Each structure stands twice: as C-alpha cells, then as structure tokens.
Amino acid sequence: MIVKTALISVSDKTGIVEFAKSLSDIGIRIISTGGTARTISDAGLPVVSVDTVTGFPEILSGRVKTLHPKIHGGLLAVRDDADHMEQLKENGIDTIDMVVVNLYPFEKTVAQADVSIDEAIENIDIGGPTMLRSAAKNYRFVASIIDPADYNLVLKELKENSEISEETRMYLANKVFKTTSEYDAAITEFLSEQI
Numbered sequence: 237m238i239v240k241t242a243l244i245s246v247s248d249k250t251g252i253v254e255f256a257k258s259l260s261d262i263g264i265r266i267i268s269t270g271g272t273a274r275t276i277s278d279a280g281l282p283v284v285s286v287d288t289v290t291g292f293p294e295i296l297s298g299r300v301k302t303l304h305p306k307i308h309g310g311l312l313a314v315r316d317d318a319d320h321m322e323q324l325k326e327n328g329i330d331t332i333d334m335v336v337v338n339l340y341p342f343e344k345t346v347a348q349a350d351v352s353i354d355e356a357i358e359n360i361d362i363g364g365p366t367m368l369r370s371a372a373k374n375y376r377f378v379a380s381i382i383d384p385a386d387y388n389l390v391l392k393e394l395k396e397n398s399e400i401s402e403e404t405r406m407y408l409a410n411k412v413f414k415t416t417s418e419y420d421a422a423i424t425e426f427l428s429e430q431i
Contacts, residue, residue: 237377238399241310242334243286244276245269245302245364247341248384253279255336255387262394267332269301270294289330302363311335311370315377334379334390334400335371337364339419346426353430360423365416372409379405380412 242264246252249272256266256276268276269286276283286301287293294301310332313320324331340361345351371380379400381390386408393400 237333237379237402237405239264239333239379239394241265241267241330241332242336243267243302243307243311243332243367244336245272245286245367246336246338246384247361247364248338249275250384251387252276252336252384253281255384255391256281256283258391259334259394264334270298299362302367305329307332307367308370311367311378312374313377314374332371332378334381335367336381337368338382338384339364339415342419342426343422346422356426361419365419368412368416372412375405375409376402380408382408382412382415386411 239259239262242259244252244256244266245268252272253275257279259266260281266276266281266283267286267289268283273283273285286307290304290306292304305327306329309324309327309329313324313329313331315321315331323329340359342356342359342361345359346356368380368382371378379390381387389404390400390408393404
C-alpha cells in the first residue's frame with residue numbers, strides 16, 4: 237500500500253515533528269488539526285489544515301473538526317471497489333492513506349486527585365478514536381498509527397519498500413482496537429465510580 241496522504245492529529249507530540257519531516261521528505265502530503273498543525277508548520281514543514289479539506293471550520297471548542305464525510309469517506313473507501321471510488325470522485329473526496337492519532341490523556345487526567353467531572357469529560361476523545369477505527373477497519377488500504385513507538389517501523393518500511401505491508405497494517409489495526417477498547421474501559425470505570 238503506497239502512502240500519498242497522511243492525517244496527523246496527536247495529543248502526545250513526542251517525535252511527531254521528526255516523523256512528519258520524514259513523511260514530507262518522502263513526498264507524503266500531510267493534513268492536520270489545530271495544535272498539531274501548528275507544531276508541524278512551526279517546524280517549517282508543509283501542512284494542510286483539516287478545515288481546508290472539509291471546507292468547514294473547527295467548532296465547539298475543537299469538539300468537532302474531523303467528523304466529516306471528506307475525512308471518513310477518504311478513510312473508509314474500499315480502493316478496489318469501483319462504486320466507492322466513483323462516489324469519492326462525485327463528492328470531491330480524496331483518499332487518506334495513513335492516520336496518525338493518539339488520544340486525549342483521559343487516564344492521566346482522571347488520575348489527578350482533584351479532577352472535576354467536567355475536566356474528565358473534556359478529556360474524552362471522540363474524533364481520534366473515530367478516525368483510528370475508520371482507518372483500522374479499512375486496514376487493507378489505510379495504515380492506522382496510535383503509538384509513537386511505531387513511527388520507526390512505518391518509516392523503515394516506507395523507506396525500504398515505498399509502502400507499508402499488509403502484515404504491518406494488520407498489526408497496527410489490532411493495536412488501535414486494543415487501545416481504544418482499553419480507553420473506553422477506563423471511561424466506563426471512571427463514570428461508574430461517579431454514580
């Protein structure tokens with residue numbers, strides 16, 4: 237699977253500038269959101285804001301930015317399904333080949349002794365898990381990276397083979413579903429304790 241476009245939106249920015257630079261050097265177009273886009277841009281790297289792609293601004297204090305057909309259509313389209321590809325064309329949607337997302341730090345937030353319920357709720361990520369799950373569901377055509385520890389693995393394959401293997405995409409997808417299920421379990425546990 238050749239990567240032409242990557243969407244990056246990370247809470248933990250560890251290694252993201254270096255990773256984005258490597259992707260850019262390979263010729264991969266980077267789409268990004270809010271603070272991540274600023275971090276990448278401030279490093280002098282080319283980046284396209286999500287609102288440029290969607291034609292719709294981030295709203296509700298950033299609660300809604302990536303929940304849009306131009307994002308999820310680009311992630312979920314089955315690339316060898318002519319009908320899917322025709323629908324993308326008809327609706328002006330470009331494919332997205334890689335998602336690099338890590339989640340709001342919910343568990344770290346609720347581990348604080350004086351955390352309020354409102355603060356905890358604001359640290360429940362919605363768009364991140366949704367993008368990751370879309371990409372992971374469509375792992376045959378999209379790479380989903382939730383863990384900065386996997387940046388080097390992905391870059392190694394891209395540099396050596398100009399693509400990411402299906403085996404690696406399956407590994408990454410499995411990690412996404414494992415991590416998002418643990419994230420949901422932490423939210424459930426916290427909210428159960430409040431009842």
